[in-house]
Amino acid sequence: MIHIENKELFEKKLLQIKKGGANSFHVIADFDRTLTEPGEKGEKGSSSYDPINKGITSEEFKKKEKEMFDYYYPIEISNTISQKEKDKAMEEWWDKYFSLAIKCGLDKKQMDKIIFESQMLWRKDIKEFFKILEESNIPLLIFSAGVGNMIDGQLRKNNFLTNNVHIVSNFFEFDKEGKGASHTKPCIHTFNKNESHIKSQDYKNEVLKRKNVILLGDSVGDLTMADGMEHDTVIKIGFLNHKDEKKEEIYNKSFDVVIKNEGMENINKLLKKILY
Numbered sequence: 001m002i003h004i005e006n007k008e009l010f011e012k013k014l015l016q017i018k019k020g021g022a023n024s025f026h027v028i029a030d031f032d033r034t035l036t037e038p039g040e041k042g043e044k045g046s047s048s049y050d051p052i053n054k055g056i057t058s059e060e061f062k063k064k065e066k067e068m069f070d071y072y073y074p075i076e077i078s079n080t081i082s083q084k085e086k087d088k089a090m091e092e093w094w095d096k097y098f099s100l101a102i103k104c105g106l107d108k109k110q111m112d113k114i115i116f117e118s119q120m121l122w123r124k125d126i127k128e129f130f131k132i133l134e135e136s137n138i139p140l141l142i143f144s145a146g147v148g149n150m151i152d153g154q155l156r157k158n159n160f161l162t163n164n165v166h167i168v169s170n171f172f173e174f175d176k177e178g179k180g181a182s183h184t185k186p187c188i189h190t191f192n193k194n195e196s197h198i199k200s201q202d203y204k205n206e207v208l209k210r211k212n213v214i215l216l217g218d219s220v221g222d223l224t225m226a227d228g229m230e231h232d233t234v235i236k237i238g239f240l241n242h243k244d245e246k247k248e249e250i251y252n253k254s255f256d257v258v259i260k261n262e263g264m265e266n267i268n269k270l271l272k273k274i275l276y
């Protein structure tokens with residue numbers, strides 16, 4: 001099901017993007033539960049962290065990872081804690097998580113094994129989504145507070161990592177011997193996802209020319225993904241993954257388009273309308 005709160009505004013934006021043409025257009029997408037399936041309600045679902053959390057067998061990791069989750073997750077979803085405090089807590093959480101995984105022995109070999117053995121559940125009709133963007137040479141920025149190595153690996157496994165695809169996320173970095181050494185900084189967490197994190201100058205130059213954007217996300221933190229760069233027209237599309245009336249009201253007001261219980265079908269249709 002699809003909900004468009006302000007149809008007039010949506011049509012206006014769509015027309016502007018279509019007029020701008022393929023050369024003025026790029027797509028920004030969240031990864032976990034946007035390009036992948038959301039999983040059951042109440043579960044954390046199939047996120048890029050899950051295979052890693054399962055794959056690291058150290059007892060210390062399991063214990064501390066759970067402790068961190070129990071401490072920081074309530075802060076992440078709290079309605080009473082200030083945004084400033086939340087930002088600080090998220091930075092701590094992400095930093096501690098990546099450091100803990102390395103401390104507990106995550107190395108390149110194990111990471112490759114985890115990627116090889118895991119299979120993310122993609123949202124239905126995802127293949128066509130990647131195909132449309134590749135064929136029209138539209139840059140796709142995958143913006144994730146998840147684990148970049150996992151996203152990169154999963155895209156490669158499915159031949160989705162074509163030249164037009166760029167990942168901004170958190171990467172484990174390994175030394176020459178393949179030992180875990182560090183992680184990319186600053187951490188991309190739930191509340192600081194925006195285009196100012198793009199490090200590749202080539203990619204930055206590419207999207208600087210492309211001022212019209214379609215943004216895909218599944219949480220309100222994804223709404224800012226196009227911030228940090230100047231844009232003309234942005235259509236924000238939100239996947240509402242689970243039935244939640246309060247959330248639905250917020251999504252209807254914050255996203256131009258809200259998609260419920262669907263694959264990529266309507267996104268693909270929209271892309272074709274713009275590009276073909």
Ligand SMILES: [Mg+2]
Binds near residue numbers: 030031034217218
């Ligand atoms: Mg997500």
